[in-house]
Amino acid sequence: xxxxxxxxxxxxxxxxxxxxxxxxxxxxxxxxxxxxxxxxxxxxxxxxxxxxxxxxxxxxxxxxxxxxxxxxxxxxxxxxxxxxxxxxxxxxxxxxxxxxxxxxxxxxxxxxxxxxxxxxxxxxxxxxxxxxxxxxxxxxxxxxxxxxxxxxxxxxxxxxxxxxxxxxxxxxxxxxxxxxxxxxxxxxxxxxxxxxxxxxxxxxxxxxxxxxxxxxxxxxxxxxxxxxxxxxxxxxxxxxxxxxxxxxxxxxxxxxxxxxxxxxxxxxxxxxxxxxxxxxxxxxxxxxxxxxxxxxxxxxxxxxxxxxxxxxxxxxxxxxxxxxxxxxxxxxxxxxxxxxxxxxxxxxxxxxxxxxxxx
Amino acid sequence: xxxxxxxxxxxxxxxxxxxxxxxxxxxxxxxxxxxxxxxxxxxxxxxxxxxxxxxxxxxxxxxxxxxxxxxxxxxxxxxxxxxxxxxxxxxxxxxxxxxxxxxxxxxxxxxxxxxxxxxxxxxxxxxxxxxxxxxxxxxxxxxxxxxxxxxxxxxxxxxxxxxxxxxxxxxxxxxxxxxxxxxxxxxxxxxxxxxxxxxxxxxxxxxxxxxxxxxxxxxxxxxxxxxxxxxxxxxxxxxxxxxxxxxxxxxxxxxxxxxxxxxxxxxxxxxxxxxxxxxxxxxxxxxxxxxxxxxxxxxxxxxxxxxxxxxxxxxxxxxxxxxxxxxxxxxxxxxxxxxxxxxxxxxxxxxxxxxxxxxxxxxxxxxxxxxxxxxxxxxxxxxxxxxxxxxxxxxxxxxxxxxxxxxxxxxxxxxxxxxxxxxxxxxxxxxxxxxxxxxxxxxxxxxxxxxxxxxxxxxxxxxxxxxxxxxxxxxxxxxxxxxxxxxxxxxxxxxxxxxxxxxxxxxxxxxxxxxxxxxxxxxxxxxxxxxxxxxxxxxxxxxxxxxxxxxxxxxxxxxxxxxxxxxxxxxxxxxxxxxxxxxxx
Numbered sequence: 039x040x041x042x043x044x045x046x047x048x049x050x051x052x053x054x055x056x057x058x059x060x061x062x063x064x065x066x067x068x069x070x071x072x073x074x075x076x077x078x079x080x081x082x083x084x085x086x087x088x089x090x091x092x093x094x095x096x097x098x099x100x101x102x103x104x105x106x107x108x109x110x111x112x113x114x115x116x117x118x119x120x121x122x123x124x125x126x127x128x129x130x131x132x133x134x135x136x137x138x139x140x141x142x143x144x145x146x147x148x149x150x151x152x153x154x155x156x157x158x159x160x161x162x163x164x165x166x167x168x169x170x171x172x173x174x175x176x177x178x179x180x181x182x183x184x185x186x187x188x189x190x191x192x193x194x195x196x197x198x199x200x201x202x203x204x205x206x207x208x209x210x211x212x213x214x215x216x217x218x219x220x221x222x223x224x225x226x227x228x229x230x231x232x233x234x235x236x237x238x239x240x241x242x243x244x245x246x247x248x249x250x251x252x253x254x255x256x257x258x259x260x261x262x263x264x265x266x267x268x269x270x271x272x273x274x275x276x277x278x279x280x281x282x283x284x285x286x287x288x289x290x291x292x293x294x295x296x297x298x299x300x301x302x303x304x305x306x307x308x309x310x311x312x313x314x315x316x317x318x319x320x321x322x323x324x325x326x327x328x329x330x331x332x333x334x335x336x337x338x339x340x341x342x343x344x345x346x347x348x349x350x351x352x353x354x355x356x357x358x359x360x361x362x363x364x365x366x367x368x369x370x371x372x373x374x375x376x377x378x379x380x381x382x383x384x385x386x387x388x389x390x391x392x393x394x395x396x397x
Numbered sequence: 398x399x400x401x402x403x404x405x406x407x408x409x410x411x412x413x414x415x416x417x418x419x420x421x422x423x424x425x426x427x428x429x430x431x432x433x434x435x436x437x438x439x440x441x442x443x444x445x446x447x448x449x450x451x452x453x454x455x456x457x458x459x460x461x462x463x464x465x466x467x468x469x470x471x472x473x474x475x476x477x478x479x480x481x482x483x484x485x486x487x488x489x490x491x492x493x494x495x496x497x498x499x500x501x502x503x504x505x506x507x508x509x510x511x512x513x514x515x516x517x518x519x520x521x522x523x524x525x526x527x528x529x530x531x532x533x534x535x536x537x538x539x540x541x542x543x544x545x546x547x548x549x550x551x552x553x554x555x556x557x558x559x560x561x562x563x564x565x566x567x568x569x570x571x572x573x574x575x576x577x578x579x580x581x582x583x584x585x586x587x588x589x590x591x592x593x594x595x596x597x598x599x600x601x602x603x604x605x606x607x608x609x610x611x612x613x614x615x616x617x618x619x620x621x622x623x624x625x626x627x628x629x630x631x632x633x634x635x636x637x638x639x640x641x642x643x644x645x646x647x648x649x650x651x652x653x654x655x656x657x658x659x660x661x662x663x664x665x666x667x668x669x670x671x672x673x674x675x676x677x678x679x680x681x682x683x684x685x686x687x688x689x690x691x692x693x694x695x696x697x698x699x700x701x702x703x704x705x706x707x708x709x710x711x712x713x714x715x716x717x718x719x720x721x722x723x724x725x726x727x728x729x730x731x732x733x734x735x736x737x738x739x740x741x742x743x744x745x746x747x748x749x750x751x752x753x754x755x756x757x758x759x760x761x762x763x764x765x766x767x768x769x770x771x772x773x774x775x776x777x778x779x780x781x782x783x784x785x786x787x788x789x790x791x792x793x794x795x796x797x798x799x800x801x802x803x804x805x806x807x808x809x810x811x812x813x814x815x816x817x818x819x820x821x822x823x824x825x826x827x828x829x830x831x832x833x834x835x836x837x838x839x840x841x842x843x844x845x846x847x848x849x850x851x852x853x854x855x856x857x858x859x860x861x862x863x864x865x866x867x868x869x870x871x872x873x874x875x876x877x878x879x880x881x882x883x884x885x886x887x888x889x890x891x892x893x894x895x896x897x898x899x900x901x902x903x904x905x906x907x908x909x910x911x912x913x914x915x916x917x918x919x920x921x922x923x924x925x926x927x928x929x930x931x932x933x934x935x936x937x938x939x940x941x942x943x944x945x946x947x948x949x950x951x952x953x954x955x956x957x958x959x960x961x962x963x964x965x966x967x968x969x970x971x972x973x974x975x976x977x978x979x980x981x982x
Contacts (some may be wrong), residue, residue: 041438041453042481042776060547061583086541088574142577152578156545189752248414254744254876258723273748303441303754304495306644339753341760341977362764366757 040383041327044309045187045337046284047281047389049288050318053185054169057160058176067177069169073162075197075295080160080176085153087197094147101147108149112141122149126350135353163195163297165314183315184285186270187388189337190252191298191309194266196224199295200313201304203227205287207250207278211235216242224248224294224311226286228278230256236263246296248286248311251276251345268309271337276345280392281335282375289313307373321391328388330369335393338371340385348373348392353383402723406432407854408466408482409846410454410489412439412447413661414695414714415754415809417493418842419454421462422483422850422857429860433461439493447493447643464852481509486655486853491789491846492521494639500526500548500566500585502539504555507593512615513554515785516624517844519709520631520661521662521696521702522550530555530564536571543575548637550634551575551585553599556592557618563592569599576606584829586634587596590615590627610634610667621706628709628879655710656849664689664765665700665709669859670851672702685692686789688801688828689844690778692808694754697779701789703799708786712778713867715751723747726773732962733769733826735973736762746770747822757813764815768823773808777829798958800932801833805867817948818980821870831877833942838871869915876955882906886929886955892920901953908976909953920944921951943960949980 041195061081065071094104107123110116116135123133139153166179201219203209207228213235218226221243231253239247246266278305296311306326313382334350348371356366358380366382373379411418417439435457440450455466461982468483498520510529517524526547528539543551551572556565569589578586587600590612603609613626636657672687685967686703697712705710731743743745746766750756758764785790791799806824816818817838843866847858862869868873878886887903903909913919920943927937942949963969 041440043753062580082580084544084547084580085578086577087537088540089537131916143574150574150577152574154541254741254748257748274745300754300824306441327438339749340756340758340763344749360759362758362760364757364759364813366759374840380758382757384757385759387752387753 039231040330041332042383043387044324044326044328045189045387045389046185046310046324047279047285047335048185048287048321050182050315051185051321051323052180052182053164053166053312054178054180055164055166056172056176056178057162057175058172059158059160061157061158062174065171065176066213067168067171067360069171069342071168073164073166073168073179074164075161075320076164077162078159079162079168081153081178082158084158085142085152085155086140087139087152089136089151089153090148091122091136091151092132092148093123097123097131097156099147104147110141111147112144116142116151118149119367120353122151133211147287149198156387158271160275161195164295164312165197165293169250181314182318182320184289185284185310186248186282186312187308187310188268188270188298189272189301190257190269191268192263193260193300194246194298195296196266196298197293197295198222198224199228200224200286200289200292202286202290205283207283207286210275219244220290224296229253229275233259233312236260240264241302246294246297246298249276250282252309254366266296268296268298271345271347272339279337279347279389281347281389284371289315292362324388324391330383330386330388331391333392334388335387335390336369337383337389338379338381339387341381343371343373343379343381344374347389348379350386351378354380357384403477405854407486407488407850407857408449408455408484409850410487410841411842411846412451412489412491412493412692413660413842415439416694417447417450417454417696417874418859419451419458419466419841420841420846421458421464421466422434422861429854429857430864431861432842433458434843435459435461437438438558441493468856468867483768484802486850487655488846489655489657490660490663490849491636491639491657492691492695492698494521494635494642496521496523497549497638498523498525498546499550499552500524500528500543500546502551502553504530504554504564504574506531506589507553507589507838508557509616512622512624515551515622515708516615516627516631517664518781518785519628519711520623520659520737521711521713522631523713529569533564533567538569539571540575540578540605543571544578544790546586547579547583549638550588550631552588554589554591554612556595557616558592559594559604560592560618562592562595562666564590564599565595569595569602573602573606576603586610588612588627588630602757624709625707628662628665632659635659639819640783641884653695658849660693661696661698661709661711662689663845664691664700665707665848667800667844667848667851667948668702670699670848670858671862672707673705674836685832686799686801687803687805687841689805690807690828690846691776691807691842692774692810694809697774697778699782701782701786701801703788703801706788708782708789710778710782710785712781713775725768726777727738729773729776730766730769730971733772733973734765735769735800735970735977736765738762738766738886742766752809767810768814768819769806772827773822776829779828798831800833800834801830802834804828804830804834805835805837805839805844807842807844811840812840812842816981817868817870818977818982821873821949821952822980824870825873825954826960831875831958832930833875834873835944835947836873838868838870839866840868841866869945869947872921872944872951874921874923874931874951876903876924876925876929876931876953877958878905878955880905880926880928886926887931887953888924889953890922890924891951892922894918902956903953905955906957907953907955908979909951909955910979910981911953913944913950913952915948917946918943919946952980 094101144151166181170178211227224246226248353369437453
C-alpha cells in the first residue's frame with residue numbers, strides 16, 4: 039500500500055526535536071541540561087544599523103594618514119565612548135564611538151561602526167533534556183511522554199496546565215464558558231465558531247487553545263492571536279477524534295507544551311503538543327511518512343468525512359471508481375461511529391498504529 | 398539509432414513537490430522514444446531525502462521496461478543512499494525545493510526594478526524587499542530592512558549600458574555593508590546585472606566578501622528585456638542550495654553524467670525552442686506563439702514564447718490564499734464551481750486543502766471545487782504573466798490578441814481529470830485563448846526534461862514531440878465578435894477524408910464540439926461574418942485549415958472574451974454543466 043503522511047498521536051513515545059538557528063550564534067545550553075518551554079537554546083545577534091565615523095576629519099589628518107591613528111582594529115567590539123582613534127600632536131585629538139557596536143569596515147579615512155541589531159533566538163518549546171549540541175547553532179532535545187500532532191497552527195509557542203471543556207470534547211466552545219477557566223491554563227475543546235472567544239481568552243490570560251476543529255471564517259483571526267492555537271482535525275465542524283480525546287483526558291491538569299508552528303515538509307515539522315510522562319509502554323516510531331496498514335487509526339483528509347478518524351479495515355490496491363469518476367487505490371475505514379466508508383488511500387493520514395482503547 | 402552514434406538510454410527524473418517521476422528514453426529503430434514512466438510520491442521529512450522517492454519511481458519504471466536501473470551503491474564513492482542508478486545519462490528537473498528569499502536594489506521603478514521583479518517572478522524566489530533610487534535617501538533604513546529580511550540572494554541592477562554609475566555604486570556599498578553585517582555562512586549571493594561600466598568596481602568591492610556573479614545588464618537600454626543569462630545563473634544557484642539542503646539526492650548517480658536544472662527554466666527553454674522553429678500554416682504574416690504550463694503540486698509554472706521573445710512565471714500554489722488575496726480567490730472559485738455550493742463550503746475547502754498534500758477529489762462536489770480552483774490558478778497566472786510581459790497580448794491598438802499554438806499543459810489536475818473534456822474545459826476557461834490553437838496534454842510531464850536533454854541530444858525532443866507521449870486534446874477555434882447573443886457569427890465546413898462532409902453554424906455565445914476521430918485528418922473551412930475574428934489576422938477573414946483530430950475533436954468557443962458567467966447562481970451552475978456536457982461530460 040502507498041506511503042502516506044503521519045500526524046502522530048501517541049500516549050507514550052520518545053520525542054526528539056532539533057532547535058536550530060538559521061545563522062551561527064551562541065548555544066546557551068549544555069549537554070544534559072533540562073530545559074523548560076520558554077528557555078532559550080541558542081541566540082544569534084546581527085547588527086542592523088551602520089554609521090560612518092570620519093576619522094580623518096575628526097583628527098584633522100589626511101584620509102590616507104588616518105589609518106595609522108586607529109586605536110582599535112577592524113572587527114573589534116567597542117563600547118559607547120571608547121576611543122577609536124587618537125592623534126598625539128601638540129593639540130591631541132580623539133574620535134570616540136558614539137554607540138556600542140563593532141568596527142566593520144574602513145574606507146577613505148572613515149570607519150564603519152555597526153550597532154543595534156536583531157536577535158534570532160530559538161526557544162526549547164518543550165520540556166526536555168539536551169541530548170546533543172549543534173555547535174554554534176542549537177541543540178537536539180529529548181523527552182518521553184504523550185505526543186499529539188495537529189494539522190494547523192498559528193505560529194506561537196506556549197505551555198500551561200491542561201484543562202478540557204468537556205470530557206468527550208463534544209461541545210463547541212462558547213463565550214459564556216470562559217469564566218470557568220483560569221489564567222495560564224491551556225484549554226482543549228471540540229470546536230470553535232464564535233469570534234468573540236479569542237479576545238476573551240486574551241483578557242483571561244489563557245496559555246493556549248487546542249481545538250478538534252475550527253470554523254474556516256475564524257482562520258484569519260486565529261492567526262493573529264498572541265497565544266498558541268492548534269487545530270487537530272481541520273476546518274469546519276468535525277466530530278472529535280476519540281484517540282485525541284482519550285490522550286488529552288488522561289493528561290488533565292498536567293503541564294502541556296504547545297508548539298503551534300506551521301507544517302514544514304522540508305524540515306519535517308508539524309504543529310504539536312507534548313505532555314511529559316515519566317513511564318509507559320513506548321509506542322513504535324512512524325516517521326514523517328509511513329505505509330498504510332490494516333488496523334491503523336487514521337484521519338480522513340477529503341470527502342464528506344473530512345477530518346473524521348477511524349480504523350483501516352481493508353484495502354483495495356486495484357482501485358475503486360469514485361463518484362468523481364476517478365479510480366484510486368482505496369481503503370475501507372470504520373469511523374468512530376461504526377459507519378464504514380471507502381476513501382482513496384491518498385486521502386488519509388496515519389495517526390497511530392492501532393485504534394484507541396474503548397472508554 | 399542516431400546515425401554514427403552508439404545507442405544510448407537517458408533516464409529523466411522530475412522531482413515535483415508532490416510526485417517524483419522517472420522516465421526512460423531510448424532509441425528504437427533510429428528514433429528516440431519514451432520507453433516507460435514510473436511515479437512515486439516525492440520523499441520529504443525530517444531526514445530530507447529525495448533519494449527514497451526517486452528509488453521508488455525508478456522501481457516502478459523498472460517493472461514497466463523490464464530492465465534493471467538500480468544497483469547497490471559503491472561505498473567507496475561515499476554514496477549515502479543504498480542504491481544508485483545505472484544508465485548512460487541521467488537528467489533531473491526539480492521544482493520540489495523550498496523557495497529562496499531574494500532582495501532587489503535597482504534604480505528606476507519602471508526600468509531596472511521592474512526588470513528585477515519580472516526576473517524574480519520567473520523563478521521560485523520570494524521577493525523580500527525591493528529598493529529604488531528614491532530609497533537611497535534613507536540608506537540606513539534600507540540596510541536595516543535588508544538585514545532583517547535576511548535574503549539568500551541580492552540582485553543589483555540599473556543604469557542602461559553606459560548610463561548611470563554613481564547611484565549604482567552607492568547600492569554596491571550598501572550591499573557591501575549589509576554583507577559585512579552577516580556571518581560568513583549567512584551572507585547572500587550577489588548578482589550584479591547593471592551598467593557594465595562599473596563592473597570592475599563591483600568586483601573589487603564585493604568579490605572579497607561574498608559570492609558574486611557579474612551578468613549582462615537586465616535592461617541594456619534598447620527597450621528589450623534580457624533575463625535569460627540571469628535566470629540561468631539563478632537556476633544553478635538555487636539547484637546548488639537545494640543540493641546542499643537535500644543530501645543524497647545527487648549521490649544516486651555519478652555527477653559526470655547527471656545534469657540538473659529547475660523545471661521552470663527548462664520548460665521555458667523548450668518553449669523558446671518551439672517558438673523559434675514554428676512555421677505558421679498558410680499565413681506567414683500571422684504571428685503565433687507557443688505556450689506551456691504546469692499546474693504543479695507546489696507551484697504554477699507558465700512560459701510563453703512569441704516572435705523571438707519569451708517569458709517565464711512561477712507562482713506559489715497557495716500564496717494567493719494568504720490574507721488579502723483570499724477573498725478574491727474564494728469568490729472566483731465559487732463562481733467557477735460547477736456544482737451548487739455555498740461560499741462557506743468553498744472557504745472550508747480552501748482552508749483544508751493546503752493542510753493535506755496528497756488529497757484527491759472522490760466526489761462530484763470536491764471535483765468541481767478542485768477544477769474551479771485550477772481555473773482560477775490559470776487565470777491568475779495569465780494575469781500576472783501579462784503584467785510582466787507586455788508582448789503577450791500582441792501589438793496594442795489592433796484589438797486582436799495573439800494566438801498561442803500549441804498550448805502544452807501538464808499537472809495532475811489536468812492529466813488525471815476523469816474525462817479529456819474536463820481537462821479541455823479547465824484550460825479553455827483558465828487561459829481563454831484567442832484564435833486557433835491546439836491543446837496538448839503532456840501526460841508524462843516530460844516537456845521540461847526535453848528542454849534539458851535537448852542541450853546534448855537535440856534530436857530527442859523533436860522525436861518525442863511527434864510521439865504519443867503527448868496527447869492531442871483537440872483543436873480550439875475561438876470566434877470573437879461583438880454581435881448580440883444567438884446571432885450566427887461563423888460558418889464551419891468540415892471535409893472528412895473518409896466520410897460525409899458537413900457544415901455547422903456557430904452563434905455568439907456557443908460552445909460547440911465537432912466530433913472527429915482522434916488521429917484523423919480533416920479540413921476545416923472557416924467563414925466568419927464580417928465582425929468575427931477567428932485568428933486569421935483580421936475580423937471577417939477566414940480560411941482553410943488542415944487539422945488532425947484530437948481526443949475531444951474540434952472545439953469552437955464563441956462564448957466571448959473575457960468569459961462571463963450568469964449572475965444567478967442556478968443559471969451559472971447550469972451553464973457550467975452545459976459546457977461540460979458539450980465537451981463530453
